[in-house]
Amino acid sequence: MAVMKFGGTSVGTAKAMRQAISIVAREEQKAVPLVVLSACSGITNKLVHIADASGRSALDEAMALAGEVRSFHLNLLDELIKGVELKAELAIKIEELASRLELLIKGVDIVGELTERSRDMFCSFGELFSTTVFAAAMKELGHKAVWVDVRTVMITDDNFGFARPLQEVCEERVGRLIKPLLEGGMTVVTQGYIGSTQDGRTTTLGRGGSDFSAALLGSWLNDDAIQIWTDVDGVMTCDPRMVPEARSIRVMTFSEAAELAYLGAKVLHPDTIAPAVQKNIPVYVLNSLHPDAKGTIITNDPQRLSGMSYEGLVKSIAVKKGQCIINVRSNRMFGRHGFMNELFDVFARYGVSVEMIATSEVSVSLTVDDKCFSDELIGALKALGDVDIEHGVSTISVVGDNLRMSRGVAGRIFSALKDVNLRMISQGASEINVGFVVEEPEVVTAVNNLHREFFSGPQNEGIFETPAGSR
Template sequence: MFVMKFGGTSVTKPESVAAISKLVSARIKEQPVVVVSALSGITDLLVKLSHSAAGEVRDNLFTEINQKHDDWIDAIFSSNNTAYNEAHKIVDNYLSELAQLINDSSLISQLELHDSVVAFGEKISSALISYYLTQNGIQAQQLIATNCIITTNQFGGADFMDAATRKASKASILPLVKQGVVPVITGFIGANRAGQTTILGRGGSDYSAAIIGYAIQASEIQIWTDVNGVYSADPRVIKTAKLVKKLSYQEAAELAMFGAKVLHPRTIQPAVKLSIPVKVLNTFNLDNIGTIIEHAPDNTDGTIKSITWRKSAPLLNIYSANMFLSKGFLQKVFAILAKHDISVNLLSASEVSVSVTLDNIGKLNPALAELNKFAKTDYFEGFGTISLVGDSIMATPSLMQKVFNIFQAAKIRVQMLSYSASNINISLLVASDRIDEIVPVLHKEFIE
């Protein structure tokens, strides 16, 4: 068995939908398990819908969601009247169910409503893709992931529960596979033990595929997207970016965490547990070899594999004379940040101060107020991070000297520097408006 996950663009465009059928059919004897995202743009509309009040705005959102699916059906099934009508019934039934959910929304919390509403994107796409495969002679069946991914109770960004998910996935997926049926599973969603729908966070369909691959002990996890794989930099920005053919799990995780958008940051975690290879492939270029992610790093491409960046990385400086030689200071700081839903990306500390960049700002003002009771804080926006990623990145003694020479020549101040404990990542905090200027220079020096 192996898992094939298809993203929003892959399930939206007619040529890539046809490619899905071709790919599944070609490897049907290897027992593929398919995971799909919602059609492009649908999740954003559903998020808006979950927060909308009754009236014209809500009606317009329903109309737009319906129209996007109608356009998909027109493009895919226009030459087959029976299939065309059946596909419309699928969408109509789900939208009726969605309308009923929203009308009864006073019965559940806003957080639960949000997750239940946005889940309809994947519910509809999985039903349509499953039906499309069936129409193309492939035995396929939709499977809602609430039956196989059991999660924590955290609406908006739940995580899977290991033993419960393995048990549920094997019970729901394996019988279909043994019957020669291709499960078409909703990405992005799961359910807690009470059966309430939860989501795994934006972009979570990659994570869903990895969770399912781990739970059923798949031989491989494939992430099919609209790019050829993982590049040495974002190819939309750096035209000379190179395809990276191999990455270690740690390299891929660092790239995802520090800004690369090909993979969800948590995708690698389940795969690592069973050493399942992860491949990133292009639905629009089936002949491309893609990128393979596995345990053993491959340094044939050079020390630095890729450069990634984030334009927004707010900086929080915390000063306290009491920090010197005191026990538990950092623990206290991080407990406050976690309490207010603030996650940290980079960290730098001295005897009397600690500087962190924030992955998200959560409830910033209450957090600052609490920190200011025992320390002085300064909060700055307008910064971003540039990360150089590669296994054993510090093995080259002259690397940092070259990096600082480049920044000095460009007259760009490095506000903060952070090395990963795993010797895989060097990250620099700089002014956001200088990132576009310096990244091409770094890429040319270290990769081209």
């Protein structure tokens, strides 16, 4: 049995939903799946705008956007559902959801304050709309499908905006409420991204949390596989928007995938990997536009990895834009303990996550998201030493098997970058990652040079695959 998660672009139009249903039908021939959906592409962003407009009492703007959300799903319904009675029944459900959204807008407008709890409620509507339409379309096509509100099983803490599931409660409810439906031959359609506190208040797991939802549900059901259906052929050797020759990676380890996710790869949410690792459930990253493409398998299974991975192999190049370098220089560092603790205490106080770090005897260079930069943070750092900042940089990370111990790989990396000005280098903390920082105008040159060095030519056939759409 598999959990099948479909992202926003995979259910964003009537055509995309039909394609997704055909993929589910193919899986049903093997075993009844649990289907987890994101909101239709663009809807969550629109709901965020509705929430923001409500919070600043821009009632007309919020109501107009809500009308667009209603119209989008009614048009989707009209194109997807043919039966008159089912269409009328579903139209009522969509109107009910839209009316609840408008009621929430008016409530926030009257109070004059948008809380994180209210924001979560706004954002939950996208998945409720998409799954309602999808489940009805499956039923009309003759599938034994049942819609389940995930908030009855995904019970979380009350950290609105980034809620964490209550493991034991969730596992018990999944076993009691979802597992019997699957065992009875019903394909369950439910929502990703959202949950509920024990007293029934809607929460969200954070942007990208649908992948996390799918992985959690798969682990609680002890499934054979977790399928993440996107609009690309699995995890790529790098961003195809930067390098058109980017290739699909056939297989990679959980640690490689997690490293890529944290370093900026967009296919996977970082938390997705953890539940799968705990139960050693393989994660398949697949393309709903090209369902016959092999995609990527993420696993620690030695048999699957055998012959598909070898020491020193570069698997992918990850880029994280919008960074800045903060350099701190202080003679207090020399031969004295405790300085690094003081330094990172400053970042902790201001809630800033450090991405990459390099040190010498009297200086520390590190990168943070440029949006986290503030004058207050720099002021606190200046109490420790001289500080200067470099904006407009990106981190580039080369990820692969045991890179730190592989002779010649570092030489190839820096040879490929001989024409690029490296602002910072970080290696050693991870055996599977070599990272460096470049100015943003040089990112495309750096990534293309690295890709040519490690992925051009016929080597590594079977590990990398040309994307289906470019054949």
